[in-house]
Amino acid sequence: MTPAATELATATNEHLAGISNTLVYSAMAVYTLAFFAYIAEWLFGSRSKVARTAAALTAQEGTAQGGAKAAPAVAVRSAGGTTVLERPEVVVRSAAGARDVPDGPGAHGGDAQGDLYGRIAVSLTVLAFLVELCGVVARAASVQRAPWGNMYEFNITFSTVAVGVYVTLLALKKNVRWLGLFLTTTVLLDLGLAVTVLYTASDQLVPALHSYWLYIHVSTAIFCGAVLYVGAVATLLYLFKDSYESKLQSGGRPGTFATSVLERLPASASLDKFAYRVNAAVFPLWTFTIIAGAIWAESAWGRYWGWDPKETWAFITWVAYACYLHARSTAGWKGRKAAYIALIAFGCWLFNYYGVNLFVGGKHSYAGV
Amino acid sequence: MSDTTTGETPGTVPSGDEDLGAAGSQLSTAPVETAVPGSFGGSRAPGAAGWLAWSGREALGWARWFWRQLTSMRVALLLLFLLSLGAVPGSLIPQTGSDALKVQDFRDAHTTLAPVYDELGLFHVYSSVWFSAIYILLFISLIGCIVPRTWQFVGQLRSRPPGAPRRLTRLPAYATWRTAASPDEVREAALKALRQRRFRTHSPKLSAPLEQGGAPTGDAVAAEKGYLREAGNLLFHVALIVLLVAFAWGQLYKTEGNKLVVEGDGFSNTLTQYDDFKSGNLFDDANLVPFSFDLKKFTGTYERTGPQKGTPRIYRADVDYSVGAEGGQRAGSISPNHPLEVGDARVYLVSHGYAPTVTVRDGKGKVVLHQAVPLLPMDPNVTSQGAIKVFDGYRSPQGRSEQLGFEAFFVPTFAGAGKGTMFSQFPALDFPVLAVTGYHGDLGVDAGVPQNVYQLDTKNLKQFKDAKGNIVKARLLPGETMKLPGGAGSITFDKDIKEWAGFQIVQQPGTDWALAGAVAAILGLAGSLFIQRRRVWVRAVEGADGVTVVEIAGLGRSESAKLPEEIGHLAALVHDRAPTHSDADPDREPDADTPAPVEGADTK
Numbered sequence: 001m002t003p004a005a006t007e008l009a010t011a012t013n014e015h016l017a018g019i020s021n022t023l024v025y026s027a028m029a030v031y032t033l034a035f036f037a038y039i040a041e042w043l044f045g046s047r048s049k050v051a052r053t054a055a056a057l058t059a060q061e062g063t064a065q066g067g068a069k070a071a072p073a074v075a076v077r078s079a080g081g082t083t084v085l086e087r088p089e090v091v092v093r094s095a096a097g098a099r100d101v102p103d104g105p106g107a108h109g110g111d112a113q114g115d116l117y118g119r120i121a122v123s124l125t126v127l128a129f130l131v132e133l134c135g136v137v138a139r140a141a142s143v144q145r146a147p148w149g150n151m152y153e154f155n156i157t158f159s160t161v162a163v164g165v166y167v168t169l170l171a172l173k174k175n176v177r178w179l180g181l182f183l184t185t186t187v188l189l190d191l192g193l194a195v196t197v198l199y200t201a202s203d204q205l206v207p208a209l210h211s212y213w214l215y216i217h218v219s220t221a222i223f224c225g226a227v228l229y230v231g232a233v234a235t236l237l238y239l240f241k242d243s244y245e246s247k248l249q250s251g252g253r254p255g256t257f258a259t260s261v262l263e264r265l266p267a268s269a270s271l272d273k274f275a276y277r278v279n280a281a282v283f284p285l286w287t288f289t290i291i292a293g294a295i296w297a298e299s300a301w302g303r304y305w306g307w308d309p310k311e312t313w314a315f316i317t318w319v320a321y322a323c324y325l326h327a328r329s330t331a332g333w334k335g336r337k338a339a340y341i342a343l344i345a346f347g348c349w350l351f352n353y354y355g356v357n358l359f360v361g362g363k364h365s366y367a368g369v
Numbered sequence: 370m371s372d373t374t375t376g377e378t379p380g381t382v383p384s385g386d387e388d389l390g391a392a393g394s395q396l397s398t399a400p401v402e403t404a405v406p407g408s409f410g411g412s413r414a415p416g417a418a419g420w421l422a423w424s425g426r427e428a429l430g431w432a433r434w435f436w437r438q439l440t441s442m443r444v445a446l447l448l449l450f451l452l453s454l455g456a457v458p459g460s461l462i463p464q465t466g467s468d469a470l471k472v473q474d475f476r477d478a479h480t481t482l483a484p485v486y487d488e489l490g491l492f493h494v495y496s497s498v499w500f501s502a503i504y505i506l507l508f509i510s511l512i513g514c515i516v517p518r519t520w521q522f523v524g525q526l527r528s529r530p531p532g533a534p535r536r537l538t539r540l541p542a543y544a545t546w547r548t549a550a551s552p553d554e555v556r557e558a559a560l561k562a563l564r565q566r567r568f569r570t571h572s573p574k575l576s577a578p579l580e581q582g583g584a585p586t587g588d589a590v591a592a593e594k595g596y597l598r599e600a601g602n603l604l605f606h607v608a609l610i611v612l613l614v615a616f617a618w619g620q621l622y623k624t625e626g627n628k629l630v631v632e633g634d635g636f637s638n639t640l641t642q643y644d645d646f647k648s649g650n651l652f653d654d655a656n657l658v659p660f661s662f663d664l665k666k667f668t669g670t671y672e673r674t675g676p677q678k679g680t681p682r683i684y685r686a687d688v689d690y691s692v693g694a695e696g697g698q699r700a701g702s703i704s705p706n707h708p709l710e711v712g713d714a715r716v717y718l719v720s721h722g723y724a725p726t727v728t729v730r731d732g733k734g735k736v737v738l739h740q741a742v743p744l745l746p747m748d749p750n751v752t753s754q755g756a757i758k759v760f761d762g763y764r765s766p767q768g769r770s771e772q773l774g775f776e777a778f779f780v781p782t783f784a785g786a787g788k789g790t791m792f793s794q795f796p797a798l799d800f801p802v803l804a805v806t807g808y809h810g811d812l813g814v815d816a817g818v819p820q821n822v823y824q825l826d827t828k829n830l831k832q833f834k835d836a837k838g839n840i841v842k843a844r845l846l847p848g849e850t851m852k853l854p855g856g857a858g859s860i861t862f863d864k865d866i867k868e869w870a871g872f873q874i875v876q877q878p879g880t881d882w883a884l885a886g887a888v889a890a891i892l893g894l895a896g897s898l899f900i901q902r903r904r905v906w907v908r909a910v911e912g913a914d915g916v917t918v919v920e921i922a923g924l925g926r927s928e929s930a931k932l933p934e935e936i937g938h939l940a941a942l943v944h945d946r947a948p949t950h951s952d953a954d955p956d957r958e959p960d961a962d963t964p965a966p967v968e969g970a971d972t973k
């Protein structure tokens with residue numbers, strides 16, 4: 001390359017990096033708007049409180065006192081085909097001993113204006129997601145490699161993927177809109193951390209990082225993290241909702257704020273099931289991620305497993321999630337105990353992601369931070 | 370709660386399914402905790418023989434109890450938890466295995482703590498007694514768990530799906546309707562629909578009408594699907610064992626060593642040739658794969674522009690290698706992520722640097738050293754540092770036998786005179802400069818302590834100074850010479866700058882097994898987590914009014930949203946062949962006609 005072309009190339013790259021930064025900041029601005037819209041959704045929704053949980057629990061009590069078991073929760077599904085009306089209905093009955101509590105209406109609480117704000121919030125989230133995605137792509141173009149050479153790039157990619165998971169679940173018509181406020185809050189924190197503490201100018205990769213196994217390993221790791229994060233939020237909310245329900249069940253009166261918030265979330269059983277599905281679905285991929293990392297380590301460092309801190313914590317995280325799955329599927333530790341294990345497991349994941357890079361070091365920390 | 374005890378085998382039914390009897394049992398092969406009697410030995414007969422027999426029973430009882438505990442899910446869970454907890458300290462405390470230097474620093478800094486850590490094996494957690502104990506117990510537990518589960522699973526595969534529970538309304542997904550078709554026609558249709566959906570089915574016609582402790586299964590078609598879940602789960606756990614054994618095997622027989630080779634030099638795979646060497650406990654010299662290689666040339670080219678400036682583009686060591694004692698020479702190349710494989714051994718390219726050739730002469734002009742001296746890189750642009758040592762052959766101008774040492778600082782691309790720093794600007798040899806300063810005296814090798822070849826021990830050395838007392842030092846370009854003061858000789862930076870490559874030679878058997886285990890584990894896991902094992906029963910009974918009541922119900926191992934859907938589809942398929950009876954009384958509760966009396970809220 002001639003010097004002029006060189007300068008031009010450098011200028012282009014710096015230009016792209018600049019564009020990327022602008023886009024990330026813009027995304028933060030739009031996320032902030034979305035955040036306020038979600039808040040508005042919650043605020044407007046609070047007007048129309050319906051004590052559905054309490055009502056359902058009381059009804060259950062009533063039948064239970066009659067000496068009979070709770071009536072099955074009846075969900076009617078069309079059995080496919082055109083002549084729906086003639087087809088038999090499927091009656092769904094929840095497991096023995098479970099509370100039959102209906103899912104909350106969502107953050108808008110059935111309020112039309114709240115719902116409108118909620119829709120605005122979702123649209124803004126999608127917009128912010130697209131802007132951030134462009135920012136990540138521009139960053140990748142500016143450094144001419146995948147955007148995960150350092151913690152700054154990890155963070156912007158991670159939050160993009162987490163929001164992507166949320167948007168995808170929404171697009172699949174899953175009942176996850178209630179996640180919005182929690183998600184945008186953490187995404188803003190994550191991005192704030194990224195642009196202030198962790199910012200690193202575009203930088204080069206060390207040769208050991210040139211391997212397609214690395215691309216597979218890191219991209220699946222980021223994806224797993226995003227999904228596990230969604231699972232952890234659901235688990236946390238489950239714990240709140242569950243204690244709310246048991247308080248109601250034992251005749252207690254939760255505070256108005258708790259009532260207002262928790263009444264609108266899905267039932268604890270639904271939250272629990274959602275969290276389990278999310279965690280279980282991503283566990284094989286997490287296993288694969290670790291194995292891909294081992295394959296890469298084998299070709300780069302001459303050993304597939306060396307108990308490097310990052311590897312060790314990936315292993316700890318894996319075992320912790322295995323504990324969780326075991327606890328649920330075989331040891332009969334359903335409910336709160338399993339939820340605590342899930343939260344510990346996600347804590348391990350977080351520590352591996354931030355803690356090991358910032359406090360421990362080891363072979364995996366070559367990119368500055 | 371369990372008012373339908375018919376057919377219920379105590380202890381085999383997972384919790385939550387208590388009232389389903391045999392129908393809900395064995396939907397998995399998960400073991401179930403059983404109660405332990407008060408005394409294993411029972412009553413003791415008088416006399417020594419009685420005591421012996423009692424002790425035997427007691428010991429056996431306890432052994433069984435211990436084994437059952439070890440292989441119980443609760444203990445498995447506890448061990449799993451301990452395993453992850455036990456792995457933590459190894460990630461926070463420096464480990465001899467990965468960084469012995471750091472361990473030494475730690476020992477120096479914490480003189481009271483270090484012995485305690487030593488006692489607990491905390492500097493080598495992953496080979497410590499207690500960590501090994503955890504995972505060995507876990508894997509014994511695992512084997513103790515898998516073997517009976519496998520037999521049980523084989524048994525389940527060979528037997529038929531269990532008969533229907535008395536009350537299908539209690540199952541998680543249920544549908545019913547009344548039809549004019551005869552019960553036989555309904556069963557026929559159900560069998561067809563279930564087989565079409567690849568269920569294993571079992572129709573009452575093929576069996577005795579009353580079985581399983583008298584439960585009325587005779588009127589229901591039983592079907593089951595998703596055995597792959599169990600198979601996947603077993604495969605996963607077996608794969609974990611394969612993985613562990615492969616890993617342990619690899620650790621025990623593993624060798625790992627490093628060797629720095631300058632272009633033109635070679636290496637042959639014997640212990641003495643290594644710069645440093647580690648091996649597993651069962652390693653023995655004879656395990657080293659016999660091979661040797663010469664480093665012909667190292668090639669490094671680097672990105673010249675853009676954000677990736679300085680990143681290696683080509684980074685390769687070309688070698689000639691030969692296998693065995695007198696094998697022929699073959700050409701090969703080694704680059705990052707592409708090791709050279711010879712048998713079980715792999716040669717990795719792990720580092721690279723420059724080895725400037727220098728010539729040292731004494732006062733009379735006699736060459737006392739002419740050698741390429743490898744220097745250690747300090748940054749990505751290969752700013753390098755090292756020592757040039759002349760151990761013997763040198764005589765001072767006074768005729769005394771002395772040793773010489775030079776501190777060397779080398780940059781492949783100098784920023785330019787007057788540009789301040791002596792740090793390299795680029796990793797390629799664009800503008801090489803060697804800065805040296807010399808010492809004479811005693812290098813301190815005779816003390817017997819192994820020496821760092823890249824550092825001078827200046828304790829017994831005197832730095833060369835000129836007449837005014839200034840330190841003698843120079844930045845040399847290739848071909849330039851620095852004269853030592855007082856006719857003490859000279860050092861020349863020759864034009865021939867060599868490169869060196871650092872190799873790691875690793876031998877770890879069992880890697881392929883570990884990979885196979887890992888792949889099997891993922892496949893098994895996917896089967897275990899994504900496949901639902903579920904049972905479906907279709908019951909058709911003629912009611913008092915001559916109309917057939919069809920009931921269809923499903924039970925899964927875990928509650929799944931898919932199950933009601935599937936029941937819906939199956940019901941639709943059967944319904945096509947046995948449509949709703951047109952003049953059935955719409956107000957009438959279908960349950961009213963179920964043959965088994967249904968109590969509870971279902972009918973209210």
Ligand code: HEM
Nearest residue numbers: 322325326329330397398399400440441445510511514602
């Ligand atoms: C190395 C440690 C182990 C790991 C990582 C592990 C992991 C897992 C995972 C991920 C599952 C799937 C969970 C699910 O179905 O939701 C599972 C299931 C299971 N594991 Fe393990 N496990 C381990 C050791 C053991 C041991 C020691 C036992 C026996 C004592 C055992 C018995 C079982 C059983 C019975 C199931 C359930 C099968 C079913 O759902 O039908 N596992 N395990």
